[in-house]
Amino acid sequence: MTETKQRHGSARSVYLPATICAIGALLFGYDTGVISGALLYLKGPLGIADNEFLQGLVTSGILVGAMVGALTSGSLAARLGRRMMTLIAACVFALGSLWAAFSPDVANLVLARFVIGIGVGLASVIVPMYIAEISPTRIRGTLTSLNQLLITTGILLAYIVDYALAPWEAWRWMLGLAVIPAVALFIGMLFMPETPRWLASRDRTDEARAVLERTRPPEEVEEGFEEIRAAQRQTGEQLGWRDLTAKWIRPALFIGIGLAVLQQFVGINTIIYYAPTTLTQLGMGDGASIAAQVGIGTVMLLFTLIAVRYTDRIGRKRLLLTGSTGMSISLGVLGILTLIVGASGQTVAVITVICLATYIASFGATWGPVVWVMLPELYPLRIRGPAEGLATWSNWAANFVVSLAFPVVLGAIGQGWSMLIFAALGVLSFVFVSAFVPETTGRSLEGLETDLHEGPAKEGIESQQV
DSSP: OHHHHHHHHHHHHHHHHHHHHTHHHHHHHHHHHHHHHHHHHHTTTTTOTTOHHHHHHHHHHHHHHHHHHHHHHHHHHHHHOHHHHHHHHHHHHHHHHHHHHTOSSHHHHHHHHHHHHHHHHHHHHHHHHHHHHHSOGGGHHHHHHHHHHHHHHHHHHHHHHHHHHGGGTOHHHHHHTTHHHHHHHHHHHTTSOOOHHHHHHTTOHHHHHHHHHHHSOHHHHHHHHHHHHHHHHHHOSOOOGGGGGOTTTHHHHHHHHHHHHHHHHTTHHHHHHHHHHHHHHTTOOHHHHHHHHHHHHHHHHHHHHHHHHHHHHHOHHHHHHHHHHHHHHHHHHHHHHHHHHOSOSHHHHHHHHHHHHHHHHHHHHTHHHHHHHHHHHHSOGGGHHHHHHHHHHHHHHHHHHHHHHHHHHHHHHHHHHHHHHHHHHHHHHHHHHHHHOOOOTTOOHHHHHHHHHHHHHHHHHHHHHO
């Protein structure tokens, strides 16, 4: 009985900092999703109703900022710590949200969205890193999946806010309400611990042990501490950007960047950013289009809960393969039926909503959360910041390319062929995972790091034997 209580007590201790930090992911999702509805109502007041380029800048400004935030966050997290970077991200979110809400013109709004994007980029690296490093191995996948769960919650919350404020066309409130979770994140993280792995990397071993004692059952404290110390001794000095080309790092870097890029190339953010516009073109009104998007966001949230529950049971790789299959089939069916029936009318609108919901379900349960779970797992402690920052920058760069290219491609070849291209990229994601991605479920971060170190050595031994 005592052991059970101790274990449950430690679980509560680790769930609290993981959940507080994941508010950063909620802000990530909210600020990403809210623009889809707000854009319908800010075009007139800001005088850009007939300027698609400026509309694109308002939408994509957050992506440019996210690339900057992601690229700089890794090295800063290595120096300042995961907790401090989360606090900085909260401040950036709050500043950007207030700036966007009070923007007097489109130039200020684009700049505000860029600042918000920096916060999103910071959060996209730091939140999964913090959660992965503070979590016990046995529940690391479940806890790190909170990142995607809160992203989808934020997206759904954005859709609901857009829908609720649509009668008043209150786009400033839509953008500005993000300041509330930003303040909550800042206050909450003031009372949360730093991760034991970062503390150990700075030779603050007593503090690292204290955090482990707060977040682990007693019987796991010594084992966790020794794993961290072993990784320290093995890796040596803190590594930086120049070390990313080391032979033993390259396989993990290739896999991480590949997963990050493919997560965007399968087309998820074309749905998040442009679904209301697409559904409006199919004959739905503005309100109905936003309502349909609320339904899509609800589906994503519900299926992300599956990943939270089963990531540590089913396995990361199996989930990714299942998701690639579901996304490819749903978009393939949508593309073929659109080419056969046409790109307008009630029937196509219904088919579009059903296929998009199936696609969202497949992504929400697999590629959405699992990629964010795996990125911090793939890299060793002393290079985790720069490596994960580079992979996440690649994710945002791919997001930027897809978001800018999709309207152009859609206008040039139509919805049917556009969906077939994304379906083909879904097949490519299946092949990539099958060929290159290892299973990380149930493995300690330090055990995965040992495999990286031993890989080149094993190759050398095998070549000598041959």
